[in-house]
Amino acid sequence: xxxxxxxxxxxxxxxxxxxxxxxxxxxxxxxxxxxxxxxxxxxxxxxxxxxxxxxxxxxxxxxxxxxxxxxxxxxxxxxxxxxxxxxxxxxxxxxxxxxxxxxxxxxxxxxxxxxxxxxxx
Amino acid sequence: xxxxxxxxxxxxxxxxxxxxxxxxxxxxxxxxxxxxxxxxxxxxxxxxxxxxxxxxxxxxxxxxxxxxxxxxxxxxxxxxxxxxxxx
Numbered sequence: 001x002x003x004x005x006x007x008x009x010x011x012x013x014x015x016x017x018x019x020x021x022x023x024x025x026x027x028x029x030x031x032x033x034x035x036x037x038x039x040x041x042x043x044x045x046x047x048x049x050x051x052x053x054x055x056x057x058x059x060x061x062x063x064x065x066x067x068x069x070x071x072x073x074x075x076x077x078x079x080x081x082x083x084x085x086x087x088x089x090x091x092x093x094x095x096x097x098x099x100x101x102x103x104x105x106x107x108x109x110x111x112x113x114x115x116x117x118x119x120x121x
Numbered sequence: 122x123x124x125x126x127x128x129x130x131x132x133x134x135x136x137x138x139x140x141x142x143x144x145x146x147x148x149x150x151x152x153x154x155x156x157x158x159x160x161x162x163x164x165x166x167x168x169x170x171x172x173x174x175x176x177x178x179x180x181x182x183x184x185x186x187x188x189x190x191x192x193x194x195x196x197x198x199x200x201x202x203x204x205x206x207x208x
Contacts, residue, residue, distance in 0.1 A: 010126055013167070014134070017134055017137040024140075024141060033144075037141075049167075055124060067177075074179060074183060077186055078170060078189060082166055082189050085189060085190065089193055089196040089197065093196065096152070
């Protein structure tokens, strides 16, 4: 029974990771590629960690070994570190790309550019 | 006890990493390559966690935590270099 739950969580994780890496090839621009790739891979990694946690809790119930409790807690710490650092890194890349002169493709209004020039307060 | 499902998960993560590596190699500009490397770091962390669960080694998951924090620092340093200094 718990086998099927772990398999389902792993399937969701693989599908979202592969969709995130395909979105790097289907979007025309740096900013839209960053949007698709960062969101999809973060969601897929969340489900991979959930699969590990469910498997660890099942092993605690089966074998009563404290190593699996350590495995579940350290996986959750890795998930928290990834969820804190991944959007911050994406924001830094987007701001650096805009400041170094790469314009968004097919965009009519660039609000950040006009804010930098001081036309909109 | 080895649970065989995690190996299929690692196979899927490796497939996603190969698709990302194509974008890193033929990206037309520098921020495209940086986005590809950032995505690849997230995929490597997921693969390390799944590998630690597959082989029943907790130390692999600790290495995944350290790799996540160090890749974040590397991304920030490259972004600071790209926008032209500490401003």
